[in-house]
Amino acid sequence: VVNPLAPTPLYQQLADLLAGQIERGELSLGQPLPSESYLQGEHGLARGTVRAAVRVLRERGLVITAPQRGTYVAYHKREPE
Amino acid sequence: VVNPLAPTPLYQQLADLLAGQIERGELSLGQPLPSESYLQGEHGLARGTVRAAVRVLRERGLVITAPQRGTYVAYHKREPE
DNA sequence: GCGGATTTGTACGTATGTATG
DNA sequence: GCATACATACGTACAAATCCG
Numbered sequence: 052v053v054n055p056l057a058p059t060p061l062y063q064q065l066a067d068l069l070a071g072q073i074e075r076g077e078l079s080l081g082q083p084l085p086s087e088s089y090l091q092g093e094h095g096l097a098r099g100t101v102r103a104a105v106r107v108l109r110e111r112g113l114v115i116t117a118p119q120r121g122t123y124v125a126y127h128k129r130e131p132e
Numbered sequence: 133v134v135n136p137l138a139p140t141p142l143y144q145q146l147a148d149l150l151a152g153q154i155e156r157g158e159l160s161l162g163q164p165l166p167s168e169s170y171l172q173g174e175h176g177l178a179r180g181t182v183r184a185a186v187r188v189l190r191e192r193g194l195v196i197t198a199p200q201r202g203t204y205v206a207y208h209k210r211e212p213e
Numbered sequence: 214g215c216g217g218a219t220t221t222g223t224a225c226g227t228a229t230g231t232a233t234g
Numbered sequence: 235g236c237a238t239a240c241a242t243a244c245g246t247a248c249a250a251a252t253c254c255g
Binding site for chain 2: 238239240241
């Protein structure tokens, strides 16, 4: 799904892709994100690129990372009121 | 000045070192930080490590980075009132 | 409690792209 | 054209903490 030829950096594309899954509730609050090595293999990216993407999500407050544990969804999809 | 044997990560040590220079006014508002490659040579670190340190400073709001231009001090030392 | 697997953290090196001067 | 400087992306290695059988 990520495209090496696009002008958008790969880590940004991956971050957007994961952010979308969180926003849509496909990954919900408290759930672990796929591990870095999984995402690496899944998308054919280097680990550093995956880590850059996760850092973006962390900065957006969408996930929190517990060292040696994993990265977890910290975002709760806004429900209609 | 950075110590590979210390428990503190090298990029953190470098960030603290540069932050100290900014806080003390040795690097003042608007001045460019030494370039990544300079810091790399100066401290005997890898480029990625230097970049990680600069990222910390950016996150603290101490510097701003203008791509392809350089990184500049964005912090104005608090003057006694 | 032990050992191995997993997962994130740190650090290195290298290559290429892009913008500036 | 050339040098400088940051951005992206790859790969590798090892450390440290956690988890699970």
